[in-house]
Amino acid sequence: MFNIAGKRFLFLAISVILILISIVALVVFGLQPGIEFSSGSMLTLGFEQEVEQSELKAELVNLGYSDVILQRTGTGDFFIRIPELTTEEKTALEEDLSARFGPLTEREFNSVSSMVAAETVHNAAIAVGVAAVGILLYITWAFRKMPKPFHYGTCAVIALVHDVLVVLGIFCILGAILGWEINLMFITGILAIIGYSVNNIVVVFDRIRENVRRGVSPDFEFVVNSSIVETLSRQLNTSLTTIIVVLALLLFVGASIQNFAIVLLIGIIVGTFDSICIAPTLLVVWDRGEWGRLISLRRAKAKEA
Amino acid sequence: MAKRNTIVFFILLALFAFAVCAIIYPMFGREELRLGLDLQGGVHLVYQADFSDIEPGTEADAIEGAIAVIERRINVLGVTEPLIQKQGSDRIVVELPGVSEVEKAKSLIGETALLEFREQGVDEEGNAAWVPATATIDGEEKTLTSGYFKENTYVGQNSLGAILLYFEWDEEGSQICGEVTGRLIGQPLAIFLSGEPLLGDDGQPIAPIVQSVITDRGQIEGLSLNEATELSQLLNAGRIPVPLTPVYEQTVSPTLGADFVGMSLKAGLIGIILVMLFMIIYYRLPGALASLALIFYGAVVLAVFKLIPVTLTLAGIGGFVLSIGMAVDANVLIFERMKEEFATGRTLGAAIEAGFNRAWTAIRDSNVTTAIVCVILIWLGSSVVESAPVTGFAVTLLIGVLVSMFSAIIVTRTLLRLFIGTSLAKKTSLFSAHREKK
Numbered sequence: 001m002f003n004i005a006g007k008r009f010l011f012l013a014i015s016v017i018l019i020l021i022s023i024v025a026l027v028v029f030g031l032q033p034g035i036e037f038s039s040g041s042m043l044t045l046g047f048e049q050e051v052e053q054s055e056l057k058a059e060l061v062n063l064g065y066s067d068v069i070l071q072r073t074g075t076g077d078f079f080i081r082i083p084e085l086t087t088e089e090k091t092a093l094e095e096d097l098s099a100r101f102g103p104l105t106e107r108e109f110n111s112v113s114s115m116v117a118a119e120t121v122h123n124a125a126i127a128v129g130v131a132a133v134g135i136l137l138y139i140t141w142a143f144r145k146m147p148k149p150f151h152y153g154t155c156a157v158i159a160l161v162h163d164v165l166v167v168l169g170i171f172c173i174l175g176a177i178l179g180w181e182i183n184l185m186f187i188t189g190i191l192a193i194i195g196y197s198v199n200n201i202v203v204v205f206d207r208i209r210e211n212v213r214r215g216v217s218p219d220f221e222f223v224v225n226s227s228i229v230e231t232l233s234r235q236l237n238t239s240l241t242t243i244i245v246v247l248a249l250l251l252f253v254g255a256s257i258q259n260f261a262i263v264l265l266i267g268i269i270v271g272t273f274d275s276i277c278i279a280p281t282l283l284v285v286w287d288r289g290e291w292g293r294l295i296s297l298r299r300a301k302a303k304e305a
Numbered sequence: 306m307a308k309r310n311t312i313v314f315f316i317l318l319a320l321f322a323f324a325v326c327a328i329i330y331p332m333f334g335r336e337e338l339r340l341g342l343d344l345q346g347g348v349h350l351v352y353q354a355d356f357s358d359i360e361p362g363t364e365a366d367a368i369e370g371a372i373a374v375i376e377r378r379i380n381v382l383g384v385t386e387p388l389i390q391k392q393g394s395d396r397i398v399v400e401l402p403g404v405s406e407v408e409k410a411k412s413l414i415g416e417t418a419l420l421e422f423r424e425q426g427v428d429e430e431g432n433a434a435w436v437p438a439t440a441t442i443d444g445e446e447k448t449l450t451s452g453y454f455k456e457n458t459y460v461g462q463n464s465l466g467a468i469l470l471y472f473e474w475d476e477e478g479s480q481i482c483g484e485v486t487g488r489l490i491g492q493p494l495a496i497f498l499s500g501e502p503l504l505g506d507d508g509q510p511i512a513p514i515v516q517s518v519i520t521d522r523g524q525i526e527g528l529s530l531n532e533a534t535e536l537s538q539l540l541n542a543g544r545i546p547v548p549l550t551p552v553y554e555q556t557v558s559p560t561l562g563a564d565f566v567g568m569s570l571k572a573g574l575i576g577i578i579l580v581m582l583f584m585i586i587y588y589r590l591p592g593a594l595a596s597l598a599l600i601f602y603g604a605v606v607l608a609v610f611k612l613i614p615v616t617l618t619l620a621g622i623g624g625f626v627l628s629i630g631m632a633v634d635a636n637v638l639i640f641e642r643m644k645e646e647f648a649t650g651r652t653l654g655a656a657i658e659a660g661f662n663r664a665w666t667a668i669r670d671s672n673v674t675t676a677i678v679c680v681i682l683i684w685l686g687s688s689v690v691e692s693a694p695v696t697g698f699a700v701t702l703l704i705g706v707l708v709s710m711f712s713a714i715i716v717t718r719t720l721l722r723l724f725i726g727t728s729l730a731k732k733t734s735l736f737s738a739h740r741e742k743k
Contacts, residue, residue: 087551107558112552115353115552116351135674184695192698195702196675198675199631203667210663240583241584244576244579245580248573248626252571253568257620
């Protein structure tokens with residue numbers, strides 16, 4: 001039998017390192033906010049003639065739009081991120097571009113004012129907070145007959161925060177390298193990850209609940225470890241089926257849903273690790289009052305870094 | 306027991322048949338799945354109302370009035386299923402599916418539709434200019450505008466074939482017009498729309514010479530038939546009682562939307578097939594039954610989407626596809642449990658029942674927590690300007706979670722019970738179940 005609970009300090013150390021890397025990435029690179037969070041306009045244009053990205057960029061600068069981000073989509077259209085445009089400005093821009101590059105079609109246009117952008121950030125933050133509290137309360141309630149039910153809720157939320165932090169950190173790095181912006185689909189993905197990961201965590205906790213009731217062993221660490229091992233194949237199989245569909249989404253729908261699918265992909269992998277190695281082992285750490293060792297461990301790691 | 310199971314099986318079969326019919330044929334007046342703007346193309350606009358000039362306490366009336374006016378104006382365009390609604394206390398959301406003339410639609414909504422009558426005069430710097438024609442009624446100076454029109458203007462032709470826009474003054478308008486025209490006999494009276502002179506068919510400003518005192522009705526000559534018709538419709542639709550500023554806009558071309566639908570259908574189908582393959586290879590016969598349950602799941606979810614109806618957006622499809630992956634979760638939990646129970650020496654039938662019973666608390670608690678997250682998202686979605694992705698995702702995932710619990714527990718269990726009595730049940734390898742080796 002695997003001894004996962006026994007290696008808890010190894011897993012927690014990995015987790016602490018991941019969190020540190022994520023925090024560094026968040027501080028150093030930061031997330032690249034999309035227009036939903038910073039205001040501005042997005043325009044997707046399709047040209048009938050072949051247009052070089054560099055020429056289009058030069059023409060946009062020429063027209064006075066130097067602060068633009070240009071991307072070529074998978075279907076050969078151009079995605080233009082530009083400061084907020086009014087209808088008149090957009091029409092003028094399209095006319096100018098059409099005069100230079102021939103007929104064009106507007107595939108998509110999206111414009112967000114700064115007031116709306118600020119609200120979106122505010123509401124997204126509230127949603128994550130309320131979701132965390134809701135989960136904490138429900139899990140505490142569902143495990144009310146266990147000793148220390150509050151531990152289960154708290155450990156689940158810590159694991160979730162870990163999951164979200166790591167996804168954010170990886171996205172900062174991707175943003176810095178590939179210029180990926182976060183948008184509402186990204187936020188939706190983050191919230192989906194919370195829903196998905198908590199599902200996994202609860203499955204392990206449920207097994208711990210059952211094994212404690214059945215009195216499998218007086219040793220809590222043993223009970224936790226057998227619960228992890230017994231649910232291991234379920235965790236891996238469900239993650240696998242979910243990854244399969246998310247990959248299908250990523251490969252066949254692509255660009256528009258890319259942020260969402262990538263967040264899910266990273267989140268599912270990190271979340272599976274969380275539900276197997278972090279959330280249940282944290283219960284053991286707390287049960288044994290080993291938080292002190294964890295902090296000294298972090299200090300040691302920090303010194304090494 | 307077996308008999309009851311057979312009855313349940315036929316009920317499920319009927320439910321499945323009903324769901325498939327609901328997807329294929331129009332039912333309860335629902336022709337097709339309702340697609341969001343990002344999938345069928347169209348424009349999504351959000352306007353912010355400015356209440357600074359509105360009397361306190363009448364804001365709600367002003368918004369309702371503005372919505373009513375926008376509705377009438379959009380009807381002029383002939384858009385099918387426009388959605389115009391209030392968001393929060395001071396915003397209006399306008400969703401126009403499949404509109405090809407986006408600019409036209411926006412100008413119709415933004416148009417003030419106020420005709421102003423102006424006379425010759427001098428501006429503040431002493432230059433000749435058109436200044437508002439005013440009259441003093443009951444000691445108050447009032448400008449002659451279409452604000453005093455009755456909302457029954459119409460377009461007609463005179464005997465010479467010229468296009469005329471007929472209008473009638475209301476009581477106050479009659480007084481003002483009477484005084485203005487009485488004062489200006491022999492002089493031109495120009496008509497301005499949104500601060501610009503109203504131009505005739507010939508490109509010249511329309512400024513007829515006042516022939517006589519006019520009190521009750523009048524007509525505007527010189528517009529083309531199209532312009533006159535549109536102006537008449539705008540005037541009859543009334544004025545928007547509060548200034549509106551656009552704060553959010555999303556436009557998707559219909560062709561792009563159609564591409565999305567095709568791509569997501571493909572993704573969903575391939576996802577389902579791969580998950581089914583995995584389940585069959587890994588869990589054998591139970592996996593095959595879970596695959597049947599997954600088909601049942603897919604049909605019921607789509608039928609629910611169509612009948613409620615749920616507006617399917619790209620994010621919504623994301624939620625649906627994700628829920629496919631999670632839908633088999635309950636089955637995975639049950640089958641894993643079943644294997645464990647079988648390994649401890651139970652008979653296959655007992656192992657199946659124990660698997661379902663023991664897995665239940667995990668299924669319940671894990672799905673309830675996911676449902677909690679969905680409900681919070683739906684609540685959040687209703688308060689965000691661009692709510693479509695978040696709400697769309699949460700609604701489809703919530704429906705998915707609820708239906709998947711039903712399909713995994715009731716459908717798979719019923720199918721499995723049907724097999725217990727048959728000779729197939731003796732081949733435990735079909736269940737990929739093994740006794741523990743001691």
